[in-house]
Amino acid sequence: MxxxxxxxxxxxxxxxxxxxxxxxxxxxxxxxxxxxxxxxKKVNEAELLEFTMKWGDQISGEAQKSLVETLQKAISEKGTSGAVEFCHAEALPITQEVADKHQVAVKRVSLKNRNPANAPNEMETNLLEAYAYNVEQGLENQPNIQKVDNGEVLLYTKAIVIPGGICLQCHGDPNAEIEAATLAKINEKYPQDKATGYKAGELRGMWSISIPRKEAIKNM
Ligand code: HEC
Incomplete structure (x- = not known):
């Protein structure tokens, strides 16, 4: 049983x-x-933009930190002209590394660029001109987000202003602030260089970070 x-x-x-x-x-x-x-569906547009703004700040901050640290190290180890060679080889791979980490596209663009690969597209040109206008007028520049590709991509941009000092060794007055050996190295590596003659406080360029909407939502 x-x-x-x-x-x-x-x-x-x-x-x-x-x-x-x-x-x-x-x-x-x-x-x-x-x-x-x-x-x-639940992600509301305002929240998405707010998140993208913070994320863009974070990504540009990371890339900036990495570039400045390696630049300072290169200058102290190889001198300024040696550092030009170093930037030539390493600047783009450093930004690419940050881009790969976050699955976004990271660029530094400038109207007066040193590396022609850092030339802006049409949208970036408009934004650079707006940032330059603000700098000239003494207005503060805030980071900006534009929707591109029918809103599938959120373009985060942030102005890069020359703080002075170290930058002028390679982007300042070619007859006074840039040493002859450094200038020779710049001309050798960048025959089309447009990135000299800057003064402290001027707009040097901007961070341009293309964030796919999907990646932003995934990371929210
Ligand atoms: C040792 C020389 C050197 C110093 C110092 C230096 N730069 Fe540069 N900079 C370069 C070189 C070389 C490039 C081109 C890198 C490349 O090939 O992508 C460059 C490129 C740039 C670009 C990208 C746009 C372009 O023109 O191609 C920006 C923005 C920039 N520098 C800003 C700065 C700022 C801001 C500082 C100060 C914190 C600074 N640089 C200091 C050498 C230097």
Whole structure:
């Protein structure tokens, strides 16, 4: 009697187990899909822009820090002309490393660029001109976000102003602030260089970070 009782108890238990097992996977997939689509719907545009602004600040800050640290190290180890060679080889890979880490595109662009690869596109040109106007008028520049590619990409930009000192050794007056050996190195590596003659406080360029909307939502 006891054995039969146990068997009866076991049958519903086993069938319940299988039923749950198979239904669970279907349910979980459906649930995930629903969750994903509502996640996208739930994100409100203002929150998305606020997040993108903070994230852009963070990414540009990281890239800036990495560049300045390596630049200072290169100057102290190799002198300013040696550091030009170092920037030539390392500036773009350093920004690329930060870009890869966050799955976004990171550039430094300038109207008066040293590396022609840092020339701005049309949208970036408009933004650079607006930032330059503000600097000339003594107005403070705030980072900006523009929607591009039908809103699929959020373009974060932030002005880069020459703080003075160290930057002028390579971007200042070629007849006074840039040493002859450094200038020779700049001309050798960048025959089309436009990035000299800057003064402290002037707009040097801007960070341009293209953040796919999907990546921003994923990271919110
Ligand atoms: C040792 C020389 C040197 C110093 C010092 C230096 N730069 Fe540069 N800078 C370069 C070189 C070389 C490039 C081109 C890098 C490349 O090939 O991408 C460059 C490129 C740039 C660019 C990208 C746009 C362009 O013109 O190609 C910006 C922005 C910039 N520098 C800002 C600064 C600022 C701000 C400082 C001071 C914190 C500074 N640089 C100090 C050598 C220097």
């Amino acid at each position: 006891k054995k039969i009782y146990r068997l009866i108890m076991l049958i519903p238990y086993v069938s319940l187990f299988f039923a749950c097992g198979s239904e669970k996977t279907v349910d979980r997939e459906t649930f995930k899909e629903i969750q994903k689509s509502t996640e996208i």
